[in-house]
Amino acid sequence: xxxxxxxxxxxxxxxxxxxxxxxxxxxxxxxxxxxxxxxxxxxxxxxxxxxxxxxxxxxxxxxxxxxxxxxxxxxxxxxxxxxxxxxxxxxxxxxxxxxxxxxxxxxxxxxxxxxxxxxxxxxxxxxxxxxxxxxxxxxxxxxxxxxxxxxxxxxxxxxxxxxxxxxxxxxxxxxxxxxxxxxxxxxxxxxxxxxxxxxxxxxxxxxxxxxxxxxxxxxxxxxxxxxxxxxxxxxxxxxxxxxxxxxxxxxxxxxxxxxxxxxxxxxxxxxxxxxxxxxxxxxxxxxxxxxxxxxxxxxxxxxxxxxxxxxxxxxxxxxxxxxxxxxxxxxxxxxxxxxxxxxxxxxxxxxxxxxxxxxxxxxxxxxxxxxxxxxxxxxxxxxxxxxxxxxxxxxxxxxxxxxxxxxxxxxxxxxxxxxxxxxxxxxxxxxxxxxxxxxxxxxxxxxxxxxxxxxxxxxxxxxxx
Amino acid sequence: xxxxxxxxxxxxxxxxxxxxxxxxxxxxxxxxxxxxxxxxxxxxxxxxxxxxxxxxxxxxxxxxxxxxxxxxxxxxxxxxxxxxxxxxxxxxxxxxxxxxxxxxxxxxxxxxxxxxxxxxxxxxxxxxxxxxxxxxxxxxxxxxxxxxxxxxxxxxxxxxxxxxxxxxxxxxxxxxxxxxxxxxxxxxxxxxxxxxxxxxxxxxxxxxxxxxxxxxxxxxxxxxxxxxxxxxxxxxxxxxxxxxxxxxxxxxxxxxxxxxxxxxxxxxxxxxxxxx
Numbered sequence: 001x002x003x004x005x006x007x008x009x010x011x012x013x014x015x016x017x018x019x020x021x022x023x024x025x026x027x028x029x030x031x032x033x034x035x036x037x038x039x040x041x042x043x044x045x046x047x048x049x050x051x052x053x054x055x056x057x058x059x060x061x062x063x064x065x066x067x068x069x070x071x072x073x074x075x076x077x078x079x080x081x082x083x084x085x086x087x088x089x090x091x092x093x094x095x096x097x098x099x100x101x102x103x104x105x106x107x108x109x110x111x112x113x114x115x116x117x118x119x120x121x122x123x124x125x126x127x128x129x130x131x132x133x134x135x136x137x138x139x140x141x142x143x144x145x146x147x148x149x150x151x152x153x154x155x156x157x158x159x160x161x162x163x164x165x166x167x168x169x170x171x172x173x174x175x176x177x178x179x180x181x182x183x184x185x186x187x188x189x190x191x192x193x194x195x196x197x198x199x200x201x202x203x204x205x206x207x208x209x210x211x212x213x214x215x216x217x218x219x220x221x222x223x224x225x226x227x228x229x230x231x232x233x234x235x236x237x238x239x240x241x242x243x244x245x246x247x248x249x250x251x252x253x254x255x256x257x258x259x260x261x262x263x264x265x266x267x268x269x270x271x272x273x274x275x276x277x278x279x280x281x282x283x284x285x286x287x288x289x290x291x292x293x294x295x296x297x298x299x300x301x302x303x304x305x306x307x308x309x310x311x312x313x314x315x316x317x318x319x320x321x322x323x324x325x326x327x328x329x330x331x332x333x334x335x336x337x338x339x340x341x342x343x344x345x346x347x348x349x350x351x352x353x354x355x356x357x358x359x360x361x362x363x364x365x366x367x368x369x370x371x372x373x374x375x376x377x378x379x380x381x382x383x384x385x386x387x388x389x390x391x392x393x394x395x396x397x398x399x400x401x402x403x404x405x406x407x408x409x410x411x412x413x414x415x416x417x418x419x420x421x422x423x424x425x426x427x428x429x430x431x432x433x434x435x436x437x438x439x440x441x442x443x444x445x446x447x448x449x450x451x452x453x454x455x456x457x458x459x460x461x462x463x464x465x
Numbered sequence: 466x467x468x469x470x471x472x473x474x475x476x477x478x479x480x481x482x483x484x485x486x487x488x489x490x491x492x493x494x495x496x497x498x499x500x501x502x503x504x505x506x507x508x509x510x511x512x513x514x515x516x517x518x519x520x521x522x523x524x525x526x527x528x529x530x531x532x533x534x535x536x537x538x539x540x541x542x543x544x545x546x547x548x549x550x551x552x553x554x555x556x557x558x559x560x561x562x563x564x565x566x567x568x569x570x571x572x573x574x575x576x577x578x579x580x581x582x583x584x585x586x587x588x589x590x591x592x593x594x595x596x597x598x599x600x601x602x603x604x605x606x607x608x609x610x611x612x613x614x615x616x617x618x619x620x621x622x623x624x625x626x627x628x629x630x631x632x633x634x635x636x637x638x639x640x641x642x643x644x645x646x647x648x649x650x651x652x653x654x655x656x657x658x659x660x661x662x663x664x665x666x667x668x669x670x671x672x673x674x675x676x677x678x679x680x681x682x683x684x685x686x687x688x689x690x691x692x693x694x695x696x697x698x699x700x701x702x703x704x705x706x707x708x709x710x711x712x713x714x715x716x717x718x719x720x721x722x723x724x725x726x727x728x729x730x731x732x733x734x735x736x737x738x739x740x741x
Binding site: 103106110128131132133134229230231279280281282283284298422423425426429433436437440442462463 | 490492493494495496497576579580581582598599600601602603686687688689690691692703704706707708709710
């Protein structure tokens, strides 16, 4: 029917809505043709930059950096004026709590906008960001004498730390902060209970049983505490010391998930046994809750990041100053072993200021800067030359054996032993869920690991298809 | 008309993109273009062995518990606040305070209170009750999270029902009193039927909000322990934002949207029918 006034066809509400809906659907489908596999292109081609090395090569540029809230980030941020003075490059940065940090970083990288030229990252991000081409490999920068200072000395970094950030033959980030996994115990509790510091998993279980629920220094203590949250950091921190210490492996040479091997099951049973002496709500504990529980004097034993010593020895944050033993992870059937975590600095493949961003990464990880960062809480250092530096020794002088223990862990007992896959967060979360089921007594180690292994295999296979 | 079309497109475009992605293998971590994979995500998520059926169950259980508790509690408190007096005015002002607090902050506060050595267990010890495992056990976590939701959102129910009660003319109460109706009789036979449209508003708003609850559950338990509080929304967050598996995540969200839409459609139709 034509409208008499305008001559237009009259449409009713229903027709209008259908029309707009169809239009939007067509647009959506057209929009879904966006190319998510496109290669990011940034600024200059790093291998083609010529000339002598100069810190002021990119003078006048601005580098945008995204940091997670961490002592490492704080230590770099406090030194930014000296970076500007040295290079003429301005650094604009955002600092966010870890959870929000990862969300924002993933969003920025996935859109290819390149709002951030450089960013902090953890080990799984190497494979997660490299696979879709979001992060830039750093080899061509390091190998180009025009871009890297002759005294940078990449070989000074711990091989285990560089090894984590190397994947498919390329280096994806520079390590700037390291953690291995240590057994913490309370000296006063051990002394009062008359027990020796445990060396093996069985000795640890016996000691935990012995002290659990008893009162020490006026507080009833839990025998043990660790992360129990059902996300992947749980399986790569305390649990990894049992899993790897008993000689288990997550994926065999044929690409099959084998966490449910006899070694894996045995390790998980041992882990569940110590975790049964942890507080009831341990299933909600991330590193933060577990660390504070121990620092408040509420637990006798704890396995987690060795550099938590920083909190335990800080009188403003701890009730156990001077009372902590820093030991190697307990020994299993295959020896002492644990995973490793790093905070590193990486670069976006979409960065328009890639050379300036590289100069920032390089400056932040020079020996000089990493040494300046130690008294600001950025431990453990990732350069071997700093481990026994006067700065590190003086910073840890009141922490008992700490400075020897972390070095022994890093050089002899720590490595990234799990699969390096872009699907790692999903894969690790599924594994952590199984560990929580066992630790909370809801499932046997065998059943939980069998079910998880099947799901984890599907997750890995989906990346191949 | 053009602004209207633009607005509708702005709403529908992202929505329909999301629906389309739920039929693809879109995984940001793999850096490949999404390919249409039919109903694979739905079969994987909601078939046997998928996380979807459990998540639907938790979503319904959470919403039903939250809405029932808050409606009954809100109705009772609103009745008390209908009385007159200076102290009642004070309580009316006080009761909205939880609503003004960001849910994440309120939940963090409750999380601290719910630790084994927290203030709630300390209060239980006053009456010689053993400590309660609020958020740490699979059998209690859902109730504890609903308790937090109830603390935050019952004031919303109270405000709506109080407004409804105040709109009932005093003459109707007067007439009932003259006919010899008791207080409870008036509440049951007069107030409850007259408040029916207000109850429907409360159930629609609180029901939809509870079905798509994210912030309280994520802050309190991250869907745990194990998967005891893993509803559709938190599940989709884990698969989409944490694991970057967007296609699979969208399948959860589309089902969640259908549930919310169905609830609103059914209840609003009921309300229209009653009013007509």
